[in-house]
Structures are given as C-alpha cells and as structure tokens.
Amino acid sequence: MKVGELLSIFRKLSWYFKDEWRVYMRGLFGLFMTAILGIVPPRLIGELVDMMSKRTLTAVKLAWALVIMVVVALLAYGARYIWRTAIWGGAAKLEKTLRARLYEHFMQMDTAFYQRYRTGDLMAHATNDLTAIQRVAGGGILQFADSIITGGTTLIAMFVLVNWRLTILAVLPLPLIAVVARYVGTKIHVAFGESQAAFSRLNNKAQESIEGIKVIKTLGQERQDEADFEQQVTETIKINRYTNFLDALFDPLITLIIGLSYVATIVLGGRYVTTGVITLGQLVTFIAYVGMLVWPMFAIGLLFNTMERGNASYDRVNFLLQEKSSIIERQDALATPAQGPINFDVTSFSYPGDQTARLQNVSFELKAGQTLGIVGRVGAGKSSIIKLLLRQFDDYDGQITMGEHDIRDYQLDAYVGRIGYVPQDSFLFSTSIKDNIAFSNPEMTQAAVTAAAHTAAFDSEVAKMPEGYATEVGEEGVSLSGGQKQRLAIARALVIDPELLILDDALSAVDAKTEAQILERLGSNRAGKTTIIAAHRLSSVVNADQILVVDHGVVTERGTHAQLMAQQGWYKRMYDQQQLADAIGGGNN
Template sequence: MKELKYINKYFKKYKGKILIGIIITIIARIFSLVMPPYVSKSIAAVEHFLSDADADQAAFTSILLTNILVIIGTTLLSAFFTFLMRQTIINVSRYVEYDLKNEIFAHYERLSLNFYKKNRTGDLMNRISEDVNQVRMYTGPAVMYSIQTLTLFICVVPIMFYKSPTMALYSLIPLPVLSVLIYKISRVIHKKSTVVQQYLSTLSTFSQETFSGIFVIKAYGIQPRINRELEQLAEEGKDKSMNLARVEAWFMPLMVLLIGISSTIAIYVGGKQYIDGDIATVGTIAEFIIYISMLTWPVAIVGWVTSTVQRAEASQKRINEFLGSVPQIQNHNASPTPVRGKIEFRNVSFTYEDTGITALKNLSFELNPGETLAIIGRTGSGKSTILDLVARLYDTSSGEVLIDDTPVTDLNLNDLRNAIGAVPQEAFLFSDSIKNNIKFGKPEATDEEVRDAARRAEVHKNIQKFTHQYDTVLGERGITLSGGQKQRVAIARALLKDPEIYLFDDCLSAVDTETEEKILKHLHKVSSNKTTIIVSHRVSSARNADRIIVLDKGKVIQQGTHNQLINAEGYYKNLYLSQLSEKEM
C-alpha cells in the first residue's frame, strides 16, 4: 500500500469526520451485540418453561415479550447508526475524490507542452476519472468496511471466549487459513488490476481519437476497419478483465466455505459440551452461531476490501506517476512584473526534445513596444517556434529571450501570458457558445465589446446569420464553423483581450484575400501601440509590418521592410512575385 500513502494527507484533512464515523460504527456494533445474549436467554426461558410443569405461563410470556422488544429495539438502533456511519464515511470519500480530481487537473494545467506530446489524451482522461474512482472506493467503502470488521472482531471474539473458550477456539480455527489465502490471492489481484487499468487507458485513448477524427474516418470510408480494431481491443480488454474476475471469484466461495466450517464446528463442539454438561443451555450454541453469522459478512468483505485496496493501489500508482512529473516551465518569480512589450532574442537556439529537430539556430532580433514584426519562411523554418518562446511555452536550448530587457525566465509567468493575445495556426474553439468563446480571454466583457471585437475580426455578419447568433453553441473544436470563421472568431478573442503583445500565427490562411485586407486594416489600427508578431506565408499579411524577417532552417536569411525586400533578390521577392501572379490570374 506504499502508493496509497499519498492519500494520507486527505485522511488528515477530514480526520474529524472520520473520527465521528468510527465512533458511530462502534455504537452501531455495540447495539448489534445486544441481540445474541437475549436470543440465548429466550431459548433458555423456553427450555425452562418446557421442562418445568409448574412454570408460570404469564411470567414466561412477559420474559419472552421483553426479550423480543429488546432485540427489535437494539436492531433498529443498530440499523440507524449504520445508516449514519455510511453517511459520514462515504461522504468523506466524495470529498477526497473532489480534492484529488482538482489536484490532478491543476497539475495537468501546470505541465508543459512536452508532457502532452508524450502522453495521450485518452490516458490522461482515464487517470482523472476511472483511476480516481478506484481510489475513492478505497477511501470510502473499503475504509468503512475495514473499521466495521475490526470493531466486530474486537467486540465479538472476546465475548465468544468469555462464553465458551473451547467452542470459540475451535470455531475460529479457519480464520488463519483464510488470512493466508487472502494474502496469496491479493498479490495476484494487484498485478492483474494494474494490467486492466492500463488497458482501460488504451481503450479510452482509441475511443477519444476515433471521435475526434470521425471526419477523416468517414471521408476515407474506413468505419468497418475501425470497428474491427475496436472489437479486437474490446476482446483483449474482456480477456484481461475476465482473468481478474476469475481470481476475484475465489474470494466469496472461500469465505462461505470457511464460515460454514466454523458454524459446523460450533454446533458439533457446542452439542458435545451441552451433552457433557459443560454449557448450561442450548441457547449458548445458538448465540455462538449468531456471533459466527455476524462475523460472516465482515470476514467475507475482507476479500472485497483486499481487492478494492489492490485496485486502488494500482490506480494511485498511475496517478502518482503524473503527479510526480515536474513541469519544465516553472514560475520563478511570484512578484508582479508588468509587461510593456519590448521583445529581444539574443543568440537563441532551440531543439525540440521529442523529435530532436533544431528549429532555431543562433537567432537574434529586437522589437520595440508598439512595433510590428512579420516573419516569413517555408514550412518548418521555425516561425511558430519564435511565438512559442515569446509566450514561454518552451524555454530556449541556448541564448536568451528578453521582454522589456528582462529574461522571460525571470518574469512572473502569469503576468507574461496575461499580457499576450495569441491566435494559433489551428484555431481551437471550445464546445460552448460563440459569445463565450470570444470572451475566453476577458470573461467580464460586455456583449457590446464582444460584438465590436467580432466586427473588427470581420465575423460579425456571419454570426448574425446564425439562428441563435452569438448564443450559437459550437460543436467540439468548433466543427460547426468553417475554417475561416474559426480563425476569425479566434482573432476576435485576441482583440477583445486587448493585450500588450499580439502573436498571430498564420491565422489568416483560411480567409479570402478581400476579407484578409479588411482584417489587416483593423489589426493595424488596434495594434498601433501594441507589440505585434505576425507569422504568415502571405506577403500581403507582412507588407505593412515595421520589419520583416525571412527564416530558412532556423536562420535569418533576409530582413528589412517590404519595399527593401522586394527590391532585393531573394526568397521574399520570389514569393511576392509568385503571389502577385496568382492574384492577377
């Protein structure tokens, strides 16, 4: 259970509720222990009445009625306190589940992009859902039944030895055998539980990727193949789950068998003692059978608890692997650091850890507040990497990125990113209304501010044509919008935020030339006092920039203004002429 030690901090947090639950459990069990002696007394009264011809029937009836009322009353009280026990301890497990899910999600948010490149979405989802649920079963039902079992054993076993040491000793002989069997089987369950949980992550990942890529699957007409792959995965998952179930299936029959043996021993030994005169009444045998029956469920549940703990151990181990991951991007400065917008790259080189590709090589440039820089280059030349380094989604391999003459690693990370309005190459929209997607960077914005941002992004007229207009709920990843509409909604989101730095990553690639020119005019107005970096494949998006740099294989091969570059031989002039010819055609 070493992995489950991580949960101990939550037990400490809710120790008050757990303590109350333990007290209630003890009270419930004490009331349940009142019943067996009164059953014994009732049987003894019946024996006395039948054996004594002069017995008073009225007195016998009174004694029997009193005993029955005590048995019913204490049973009802035991049931009531058992209900309170469940309400107290099971509620703690829900609190732990809530806290653990929030902790995992917050950690996911802190982790760097490299982490998400190495791990699959389905696996991450399974760990925060299915794995956390397995841990919850440990912190709630498993703990509750363990306390209940321990309380019963502490209370019942001494009573059994007090009533008849010989009968108690023989009746409890099967329990050590049971503990050994539980130990052996639980080790197997732990191994098989780990395999099952890992396979559930594989299945979740496959399902998530299928749903996300359903357009491609339908376009290529490969639904039958995907179905076959899912059937194969499901079949393998079923086999692994059945292997686990077969082992778990041994528990209950073994419990019932051993409890049955205990009851048989109690009847045999008790009957012999009654014949020999060592016990005064048959009621003692009945009392012992009730005690053994009371231990039946706790002993049987030991198997379930063991299985649950092993599952939780396997799940918590998978969770701990993630919680133990240290974010590569750390916030080294908790103090506020306002951002004005000056950007400088000093001999920056960057290599992607996951692929080993060197995206930037000894890159240097400087951009003053309020200036616009356009970056042009072929695919894979390192354009988007520059934007990622400005936003500090990655740290440089060598060299420095400075904002306002301060290394970005020394800035407050939250202040840096709050000062940036980024529009990625592939616009991501959430499954929410258009209005809320635009307000993402500024939740407190008014409806008029949202519409104004949409107008500047040239998407307001499109939205007006929708039945629910700004309240239109988008599908996952904004699939109800066209590519150009998604880009413009993402631009509106950045404009509404009104940051100090704009980062536009080829965000007009799906927009026609006429709409592009309108958007660029609006961007030129709103970014006149903002620092702006525009990455593009189009000369039209770059020509109004204060400076243009041309990248090739991570190096600057040309830089200057639009007029300077079209008058010089090189990549930019060739690109300009080819795009000019396309426009004329």
C-alpha cells in the same frame, strides 16, 4: 508483497490523516459502538430461546426484550450514521484535495511536460488513480479497522458468553475466506482491469470511426472498418467472459467456507447442548456470532487488493506531482503588467533533450504599435520564436525583453496575461459562439463580443446563423469551417485587448479578401499595440513594419516588403509564386 509494504499507503497518506484525525476518530468510535451493539441482539435472542425451552417466557419479558432490541437498533443506526459520514466523508475530502492539487499542477506545468505525457495517461491518473486512493481512505480504513474491531469484539463475546472450545473450532475455516479473497480477488482485479482496458479500446474505436466517418466513406473503407470493429467486439466479449467466470467462482467458494464453519458449529454445538455444556440459546447466539465474523474475515482479503491498488496509484500520482516545470516564477517577479517595446536577442536555443540548435543568432526590435511578420518554410523556426515569446521555454542563451525588463523577470500572469495568441488550429469549447469568444471573461457584454467578432470579420457570418451568437459550435468546433474557427479564435484573443497579439499562421484558412479585411481592421483597432504575424502566405505580412525570413533557425532576410522584394531572394521568389497561383485560381478559398 509484504504486509508492511502494503500498509505503507497509510504512512504515505499520514499527512492527510493528521489533518483529519478528528474525523477518523469519530468514524472509529462509530465502528466500535456498532460492533458492541451488534453483540446484543444475538445474546438477547439466545436468552429468549432458553426461556422458551424452559417455558419461563412471559409477555412482559418478551415486551422488554423487544423494547431493548428496538433501542439497540436505533443506537446502531446512529452509530452507523456516524462512521459512514465520517469515513466516507473523509475519503471524499481526500479525493477532492488530491484532484484539486493535481489539476492545479497540470495548469502550472510547461510544454515539455505535455510532450512527455499523453492526454489519455493524465486523464487516467486524474480519474482511476484518484479513485483508488480514495478507496484506501474509505474502504481501506473500514476494512482494516472493522476487521479488528468487529472481529475482535465478536470473538471475545464468543469466548466469554458461549464456549472457548467451540469458538476455536468454528473459526478455524474462516481465515480461508481471507485467503480466497486475496487470491481470487487479485485475479478478479487484474481481469477487471483488462476488461476495462478492452472496453476503452472498443470505445475509442467507435469514437474514432464516428468522428472519421467522412474519411472512411470517402476512401471506401467501410467493410474494413466494420471488420476491425467486429474483431475488437469479439475480443472484448472473450475478456469479459473470463472476468465473469472468476467473479462467479468467488461467492460459491466463500459460501463453501462459511458452510464448513456452520457444520463444525452445529455438530460440536449440538453435542455440547445434549451434554449440557451449553444451552440451546447459547448455540443460537453462537451461530449468529459466526455469521458476524464472516465480514471481518472477508474484509481482510479485500484489504490486500485495496492496499495494492492504492499504493500503486498513489505512487503514480505522486510521481506526477513531483514533476517540476522549467518555467519558474521568481519570488521577486514583477507584478506590473508587461508593456512597451520588445527586444528579442537569442544567441542559441534547443528543445529539451535535443542537441540540435533550433534558433541561432535571432534578433529583432519591435516598438510598441509596430507589426512584425515572420515567414519561412515549414520547420524553419517560426514557431520556436513564438514559443519563446510565450514563455513556453525559458532555457536559452540570450535575452528577450518587453518594456526594458527581461520577460523572465515578470510574474507569469503579468506577462502571459498581456498576450493574445492565436495558433493555426485553435481549440474551441463545445458551447456557444458567444461563450467561446468571451471565454476569458464570461461576464463580458454582448457589445464587446460583437466588436471583437467584427474586427475578426466574423460578425457578418454569425448574423446569418439561425441562433446567432447562441449557436453551439459542437465538439472542438465541428459545426464551423476552418476559416470560421480561425476568426472565432482571433475574436477570442482580441477581447482581452492584448498588449501583444500573435497570429501563428492564423489566417491560413480564410480567403484573400477576408484576410485583407481582418488585417485592415486590426491595424485600425490596435493603434499603439504590437502584433506579430507568422505566416506561410506572404500576403499576410506585406504591410508589416518589419519582416523576418527564417531558415533553419537563422534569419536569412530582413526588411520591409519593398526592401525584401528588392533583394531578389527567397521572399521575392515565394511572393511571385503565390501571386501567380492566386492569379490562376490556386489561392485559398
């Protein structure tokens, strides 16, 4: 890769450097002062050596030299403080800015975005890539500027204060440090990446095995799982050994190159001292300056790695940020909270990238306060109807209105914020039952939480738990049963008092008695509010004002429970089968 392409990351980040130019100018000033002050101690030590060799050193001169060195050290400390706080602070602010921007972008993206990208990939972009970009704004600036400032000032001091011929000879081997850092550093970078990937695979394997330990034991796969784990451990150790080998090569090579420079300095410098070209003190000063040149040469090599990684990471993050959501909020969108009757009239709907129509000529009217039941086989189109109601997709032929306004005319918060949605498998946070229920409003009173839990027929079970509503549910609600998870999720949706409550097979894990209790309490507590229940178990919708039977994206039957039973169609056959299964003990528990 060409130098111009490598340094293009600075151009890509120019928007940030323009905003924070004062901070970085302060940092560069600190670096410059540190480099200038760094020239003084070696020069002073050289003069002391000359005075000792000439026997002209006195206590007063030594005291003055010590005072000057202390003052220079204090000033250098202040200069280092300035550049460290400025450059590293600026880098941290860039990471914070990009992290906030990326997180906000994730919050705004649609369902299709999360279908294209895996969670692990998004996490990698939000962690490793942002860290690599932050290093450009911190370590990259330091390596680039310090190699020029410190290297330049030190070389000038060596040329002017000592001897230009000796300087040329001494610095000839030092550029090899940049070459070694570039070549070996790249290999180490790749090796460390492979090592981290191997560790991630091993970590994922351990986590998956621990989470699935019951399944492993039930199926008698302990030995096979242990063998798989052992194989991954062996592979990880092998990769780490190679990484450590490369890492171990780095320091000896750098030491060898520095040794060559010192050898050249001592051989030629010693000759110059004996011939009177330079003094012994100047040689001591020069050797110290050679040591000061090591870091600038080393920084040049590190700069290539920092720029390469930063360039690639910035491009990946920027690519994500360029992704556009298909759910667009119009500039003149309605801010009034959505409410009123729902009119669903969709002629055709297909998922992005799929030519197959998932819904065709689906329509229904739902007055405020009514309940709609949606039933059908798996994959019939129930979830597609719900996804359109939730505005997870806006690209369809037809119109969906709420309160006489197209739902696409509302602001997202004004519309989606009025919907309580409970899927079959709700995500629970690793915190207490109360905090999960009150997630939409952490300041919610205990009375409101308890009331929502009561409507969801969950309060009696919480009361039996040793810590009550303070009970920790564990990661993704691992300590709760399937039915308890669903009822907690229902309570969480109810606390916002939604205008529209959607239960997407959210009663599948509760028994028939509990189901009836929940539906009865919903009917009593949600007077005037609309409810949509999508279910496989038809007992969930028998009291609905209207029931739709969906098959292959088409409404095949429509009516109340009594009307559908009279039609002698799919609904009656399925209802009779489920009733028979319940009668012989095959129902849900």
